[in-house]
Structures are given as structure tokens and as C-alpha cells.
Amino acid sequence: MDLQRRIRDHFEDSARLKREAAEVLAGPIAEAVELITAALASDRKLLVCGNGGSAADSQHLAAELIGRFERERPELAAIALTTDSSILTAIANDYAFEQVFAKQVRGLGREGDVLVAISTSGNSPSVLAAAQAARERGLAIVALTGRGGGQLGEMLGDGDVHLCVPHERTARIQEVHLLIVHCLCDGIDLSLMGE
Ligand SMILES: O=C(CO)[C@@H](O)[C@H](O)[C@H](O)[C@H](O)COP(=O)(O)O
Ligand SMILES: [Zn+2]
Numbered sequence: 001m002d003l004q005r006r007i008r009d010h011f012e013d014s015a016r017l018k019r020e021a022a023e024v025l026a027g028p029i030a031e032a033v034e035l036i037t038a039a040l041a042s043d044r045k046l047l048v049c050g051n052g053g054s055a056a057d058s059q060h061l062a063a064e065l066i067g068r069f070e071r072e073r074p075e076l077a078a079i080a081l082t083t084d085s086s087i088l089t090a091i092a093n094d095y096a097f098e099q100v101f102a103k104q105v106r107g108l109g110r111e112g113d114v115l116v117a118i119s120t121s122g123n124s125p126s127v128l129a130a131a132q133a134a135r136e137r138g139l140a141i142v143a144l145t146g147r148g149g150g151q152l153g154e155m156l157g158d159g160d161v162h163l164c165v166p167h168e169r170t171a172r173i174q175e176v177h178l179l180i181v182h183c184l185c186d187g188i189d190l191s192l193m194g195e
Pocket of ligand 2: 053171
């Protein structure tokens with residue numbers, strides 16, 4: 001296939017999915033904004049985790065909350081669990097990779113905090129273990145998934161929010177996850193500071 005045609009198809013596919021996802025996700029994203037804003041306003045914090053591209057998304061979200069999104073505002077408490085190479089390698093080496101986020105959730109998480117768990121398949125063992133640790137510690141979970149939500153979707157409870165992108169392809173799902181991250185940042189700023 002002609003390369004430029006293929007590139008145009010990527011843009012078309014991504015744009016189409018974003019329009020479809022807006023229909024199903026606007027409500028749940030608003031719920032996630034309310035959940036996160038309430039936690040931050042009560043002096044609680046966000047822990048964020050995911051693998052690969054979703055690790056980058058985790059850091060992206062934490063950076064925009066601690067630093068800023070589009071407007072100046074006080075720093076908001078958010079930690080990406082994907083960044084400390086000493087912690088990550090020690091846990092992976094001494095225990096199992098599956099535990100890299102869960103042990104940080106147990107070490108840093110307090111009741112009322114929120115775990116933002118990002119997995120396009122909803123089936124990454126390290127993210128599932130983090131969600132399990134969050135459940136045990138009394139953290140709420142905001143799950144960003146795709147492909148029907150996988151096992152992560154199945155383990156969510158009443159106080160959690162599931163943002164499941166209606167697509168099968170990892171890259172497309174990630175593109176919507178980034179949009180969700182920006183919607184969350186915008187919504188949090190709006191809730192905390194008004195228009
Ligand atoms: O960014 C990409 C693919 O676009 C990859 O790095 C991808 O994030 C990795 O394969 C992850 O390990 C996939 O994990 P998950 O989304 O299924 O939890
Ligand atoms: Zn990618």
C-alpha cells in the first residue's frame with residue numbers, strides 16, 4: 001500500500017475512534033474527574049502506573065498535575081510509579097516484575113488515595129497486582145483500558161471508575177488514553193478553579 005495512504009488511514013482511524021469514544025466516555029471521564037478532585041481536595045494523592053507506552057502516559061499525567069496543565073494553579077499530589085529505576089529493578093530482581101507497582105502502592109498508598117491504572121489490554125500482571133494492592137489498602141481505582149477491559153475491568157468495584165476505550169488495537173487505545181489524560185487535567189483544573 002502507498003505509504004501516504006497508510007498514514008492517512010491512521011489519522012482517519014484515530015479520528016473516528018475519538019469521535020466514537022467521546023459518546024461512551026464523556027460521562028465516565030466526568031465521574032473520574034469528580035472522584036480525583038474530591039480526593040485531592042481532601043489532601044489525598046494520585047498514584048499512576050502502566051507499562052511501556054502507558055508508563056509514559058502515567059508520567060505525563062503526574063507531570064501535568066504536579067507542574068501544570070494549561071493554567072497556573074497550586075501543585076497537585078501525583079506520583080508516577082514508573083520512574084525510580086532503583087525501586088523498579090530491586091523489586092523486579094528480588095521479587096518479580098509483577099510486583100513493581102504493587103509494592104509501591106502498599107508503601108505509598110493510603111486510604112482515600114486514588115490509583116490510576118493504565119493498561120490497553122487490562123491484563124498486564126503488574127497493573128492487576130497494583131489494583132489488587134489498591135483494593136486492599138482502601139484506594140479507589142480509575143482504570144484506563146481497552147479491548148473490553150480485561151481482568152482489570154472485571155475486578156473494579158462500586159467506588160471505582162472504568163474508562164474503557166472501545167477498540168482492539170493497542171496504538172489506537174493509547175491515542176485515546178492520552179486524550180483522556182488531558183480531559184482529566186482540564187476537568188480537575190475546572191473543578192478546582194472554575195472557568
Ligand atoms: O506503546 C506500546 C505499543 O504502542 C507498547 O510499549 C505497550 O505499551 C507495551 O507493549 C505494554 O507492555 C502493553 O501493556 P498493556 O497496555 O496491555 O498493559
Ligand atoms: Zn506506543
